[in-house]
Amino acid sequence: MSHNTFGHLFRVTTWGESHGPAIGCVIDGCPPRLPLSEADIQPWLDRRRPGQSKFTTQRQEPDQVRILSGVFEGATTGTPIALQIENVDQRSKDYGDIAQRFRPGHADLAYELKYGIRDYRGGGRSSARETASRVAAGAVARRILGAGVVIRGALTQIGPHAIDRTRWDWNATDDNPFFCPDTVTAGDWETYLGEVRKAGSSVGAVIEIVAEGAPPGLGAPIYGKLDADLAAALMGINAVKGVEIGAGFAAAALRGEDNADEMRMQDGEVVFSSNHAGGILGGISTGQPIVARFAVKPTSSIQTPRRSVDRLGNEVEVSTRGRHDPCVGIRAVPVGEAMMACVLADHLLRHRAQNPDAPDRPRLPRN
Amino acid sequence: MSHNTFGHLFRVTTWGESHGPAIGCVIDGCPPRLPLSEADIQPWLDRRRPGQSKFTTQRQEPDQVRILSGVFEGATTGTPIALQIENVDQRSKDYGDIAQRFRPGHADLAYELKYGIRDYRGGGRSSARETASRVAAGAVARRILGAGVVIRGALTQIGPHAIDRTRWDWNATDDNPFFCPDTVTAGDWETYLGEVRKAGSSVGAVIEIVAEGAPPGLGAPIYGKLDADLAAALMGINAVKGVEIGAGFAAAALRGEDNADEMRMQDGEVVFSSNHAGGILGGISTGQPIVARFAVKPTSSIQTPRRSVDRLGNEVEVSTRGRHDPCVGIRAVPVGEAMMACVLADHLLRHRAQNPDAPDRPRLPRN
Amino acid sequence: MSHNTFGHLFRVTTWGESHGPAIGCVIDGCPPRLPLSEADIQPWLDRRRPGQSKFTTQRQEPDQVRILSGVFEGATTGTPIALQIENVDQRSKDYGDIAQRFRPGHADLAYELKYGIRDYRGGGRSSARETASRVAAGAVARRILGAGVVIRGALTQIGPHAIDRTRWDWNATDDNPFFCPDTVTAGDWETYLGEVRKAGSSVGAVIEIVAEGAPPGLGAPIYGKLDADLAAALMGINAVKGVEIGAGFAAAALRGEDNADEMRMQDGEVVFSSNHAGGILGGISTGQPIVARFAVKPTSSIQTPRRSVDRLGNEVEVSTRGRHDPCVGIRAVPVGEAMMACVLADHLLRHRAQNPDAPDRPRLPRN
């Protein structure tokens, strides 16, 4: 992953700023002859689209994707796929007051120190708007993975309020504005986040992404491990401060005999008694569900005034008035799914290149 | 990061198995005319070396590093630096019994499913022995960063027992076999880990790495963000299941006004009232200390029998008799430091290429 | 260089097909705060634009470039620069007859065998139309190199007719439709190529690119040598079959004492008595003019019927009626210049990263 491209064989290069004319991406390395049209991509973008509830920014963007290359007569051709999304609802005046001031917790200062120039309108390149390109790329990645690989995400915590995992129901994630798999907690969140929003404040969140059906063997040890690439992909989403695989930080407290996922055989395949590993051992997928979790910090654009500095080095106070997500973690769910899809697609191609005869299920004996 | 190479400009390629004749790495992209000899690298390897207390594996390896290229008359030449460490104390007989069986929680099965072949002696390529090469590379990376960048690591939790952060003393990390910054807790760990060891069990741990003095501007958004590359680098260390930057997962529970690190000016530089960001905003360093934390799962080689399968698909029980670390997290401390050093060195070169006139401290106004 | 991206730090990713809605590229890694607008790019595109004389294809494309990102208030921001050029004059009916047949010498068959699908309209991705994106990227690369580096190209041979190098005049290249530096030969070519064109045939050409003012030290031995990267960049232009640096193939016939470029000192700088090396020794620039030459084969789309096969494996005859360049080498001149600019810009950044204190002229003693 370097600069604005990620992936080694399935490569995604994104471009664009929050308030420029458009954003987009170029997807390189996609296998040919996969059916693909805008209709395959749009539903995923619609899930991420802002303005769909009062709990996300009120910016109204249709996020209509357009395929500009790489698809011919409804199928991919193996050449780069250029996707483009126009920016429609820029209100640059909203941001005029922060052109010279750095929001605490925001990338403003860092961009200034690195580049000495920044497109401050809506956060420019550092805006979460860029993640629409990731979601679009993720839709193409899903095509490569095929219907056998199911990637789903859920919000498992908002602020200090975690779900009750015993009530986990994937179907519930479509029935509330939070992608919450626990209907009861979703109701609590509605009240809680409403208060946060009215207070002009924000909170963080935790998201869990699960990929079922991925073949064993994905991952390129030692430095292209599947978990390492997932960690980079998820940590690289705006506002993310932590990433876990499987048991994650809780594994630190476990003893070896409790952490070990015991194995038995069933119909010629290895089955596991538990999944502390999150489907990855030694950086390589095992065929178990791949489980990743990431923490999103609270949006740094808040109405509460905070002490800061400006470009000239003056001490100032900053409060942000524009449209913002009270919990940016909500819309991070489809983004996390997309990053999982892209990483898996890349590793599927890499694995196939080196190990074309490897099994697609954890079958033993191998031959 | 792809396969066995990491870094974009400061590139490290490692090779070698636990019980092969040697392990090593090739470091490419190092600037010329830096003073370098084996004596600059050896002390870091000695910190990671096994067999120094009863809490690490009793394998006796001198880990003597040899520079084979890239250094002339005591200085780097800008050409690839080949480093080599001989394996001395292989006892392959220790591992004969696991040649055909997969240790639960270990990479054994994943390698078998991916490659259909594995060097099972001592874990082969998946052995933590590979991390010696990382530590050696880290020593070279420190040369690039210079004396102004101080990178230190500490163990902050073993099993369920975390340190008391109010007693944090960096100097203490050299005075106990755990790199523990809290002398009181270190004493408790001695008892606790002794019991774990005698029981033939293992536990996990949490490690914290802090880099002070790194310049602002490091990081290549969007997909080569400093925190994303750190996440990959740390997640790629053997047995790591989680990575955090700054407040990490705790950030999810915070509100925007509490998470924001407020800024003031002091002697022309930006200073912060807190460091929830862990020194990184928008994927770019700010000049604050860079703080990363990672969780290590318990060693999977334990004496307690666990249910598993063998290469032929038979259901078996596995218990490991050989020499092992009861808490592999201890020796992960110098490894984590090394990965931090390598990532920072790589980004320092990348940043310098694109932004040669950027300030090395968070100074405002910039010009 | 992998798939559709080239460059290591100055990275260009291009996309688009001949008859799709648009073509374009994403330029990543550009330093910030360089003045840039469409007006800086358009003149270079205009040089390559088809339909400007009867010796190039009559397709009428305005090749109007649009900057979609990475530039703010007239300056680069360090974030990816997306450039887009609409396709205006597609006449897909022209190509209907070759949808199923493979033109001998053309990429048609190879794409079919590799991908099993191809956008046959106008050659799709394999069309020379893609080179417009390279020219646009080259304009940005020139900004990085600065005014001190002058990159110029010339056509030195059409068919069997080479120029007389004693009449070389750079100014002449703007005064004829061939970028020919020898006015007399340009007149001969007019007659010769006119006949070729009327015959519905085509011919090859040789192009020479010279970069003056490039600093010494560019090139990353061993496998990122400046001449190796130039060779890839030029060989990767459509229809190119050979690349030379300096004396090129003629060097094979020389003896050591004749090939050696002798050195003297002048005003503290190394000066050379000749330039057989083409400005590159050991893969590294020396400060001399960098001289590269490449051969372009005759356009494979000709009216003379040739024996071929179709997608179903039937033996057929193919002759092409559409608009084509009788000598595609002419428009390869600005493309070659652009590739030289991109390679030099990439290596300038790479060199600066590793060797920030290297001299920008061949000065001795170095310090």
Added chain:
Amino acid sequence: MSHNTFGHLFRVTTWGESHGPAIGCVIDGCPPRLPLSEADIQPWLDRRRPGQSKFTTQRQEPDQVRILSGVFEGATTGTPIALQIENVDQRSKDYGDIAQRFRPGHADLAYELKYGIRDYRGGGRSSARETASRVAAGAVARRILGAGVVIRGALTQIGPHAIDRTRWDWNATDDNPFFCPDTVTAGDWETYLGEVRKAGSSVGAVIEIVAEGAPPGLGAPIYGKLDADLAAALMGINAVKGVEIGAGFAAAALRGEDNADEMRMQDGEVVFSSNHAGGILGGISTGQPIVARFAVKPTSSIQTPRRSVDRLGNEVEVSTRGRHDPCVGIRAVPVGEAMMACVLADHLLRHRAQNPDAPDRPRLPRN
């Protein structure tokens, strides 16, 4: 290709200097379960080994290769293969006189200007000794390609004396010290090169590499084209100044109807009436033999005094007394073969990743 690594999936990283303790390489991405031992690599090294006739340097190096990792019980494991060759016959005193002086035509000056330091002993990193590592890597690449792909090289010109291609006999290349496929010309060369050698001079050469049996579909347009990667790989060999594919520079003089390789069907496969394309169209292999040619300049280490400068900027004369190849092109033959093998192996893996169902022969219809 970046710095000292080349290849995208089959990746080779080389290290080492002419007079250091050893040289070597790390081969990453090799598929598992390929039979491999030192005995598979040694014969290729022996072909390149110096001191086998009076027409190559008299340095005596056994070039004994040792496999240090990545092979277990006689087969590759999919993990990095470290190969090492000791330097045995360094006579550093031979080079003492050129420590401060730059040989015209040699990399000496360029390394000084770039790095400000160089290992001058035997040319250090810029020595052709590095090519032994390439040859070793090529042996592994041949294993990946399999016995069906035959890669052979021949010397076709020494100084101004080219072979008579009508007498081409591959078997002859083993019967003379020049890898010359034309026995008659080989005899002439013996006399000619003997005189050059005695005169303390040197001459250039042209080498041709042919790969037969490679499948169609290799090559990753637009910027990882097979011919572009071959051009880089061959131009990156020491002393190479030109690279051609197929008809090469001669194609410039051809007309379209003469250059077009006409196609017919034979047993369901496409056959061609000629091979001006050198087996590559649009950057993708067609199944025809892949033909590349490269020109090597005369060795710059000659006994005839040449005017030069030293590190301090003094004007001096330089003549080289040490052991050298009068025609370094001879030993470039196995190196060129190795580079061809490595590039094809890399592209075979890349092609397989994206197009697993593509045919391995140019069969039509495809499905």
